[in-house]
Amino acid sequence: MRRDIFQAIADPTRRTIIALIALQAMTPNALAEHFDTTRQAISKHLKILTECQLISQQQAGREIYYRLEVSKMKEIDSWLEQFRKIWEDRFNELDNILSTTKSDEK
């Protein structure tokens, strides 16, 4: 049971759930209507998303509203940061990394 954000967003259903509740908090039942799977399957996805803190819940009577933890989404953004440097700084000269690596001349 790994269970980090990257594993969480690997599943397309979970990515859709994330996109849906990003717009507004939703209950499991309401979410399930957007999919072909059972409500229980959605419930399991919500559990996984909760475990890695990508979403949080708020009880309202017998309903539970799930909403996105935007701050956690930023962790993906942070991981991308290291590559953003590359695709910005080295964008033009990138194609010859291989040759410089191999010969190591300069």
Add this chain to the structure above:
Amino acid sequence: MRRDIFQAIADPTRRTIIALIALQAMTPNALAEHFDTTRQAISKHLKILTECQLISQQQAGREIYYRLEVSKMKEIDSWLEQFRKIWEDRFNELDNILSTTKSDEK
């Protein structure tokens, strides 16, 4: 066999591979030295990364240099774009999404 970028970066070994070749193109053997697994396991990861075009290869004699396809990495960035709007625009007023959703008044 799904095989999209999100599934590709779900595995921690693959994320490390990506980080390594982001700095400089590398051969499977050179990469394998950074891990506790066999060279063949790394080879399989490289195959997956290649299939979703996150990396590309360039033959040099009997060696094969793998390098990161930075452009493909940007697709993750693009996906994050929709949430970036939220965490920038709605950052301060976000906490009451639930209540506005439920009553739908306003």
Add this chain to the structure above:
DNA sequence: TATATTTGAAACTGAATGGTTTCATAATTA
């Protein structure tokens, strides 16, 4: 209070995943 509704948990299942060992191929090097 009896019934509906909303939800999560448990047990099970088939498919996918990540790893290993073994083997084949192609390019160097002795």
Add this chain to the structure above:
DNA sequence: TAATTATGAAACCATTCAGTTTCAAATATA
């Protein structure tokens, strides 16, 4: 040419994963 080196592919295995069906609990409604 023979041996070594770099690599990918195939067969196999244990574990994880996403889904289902069934069940229990808690809240709301008649």
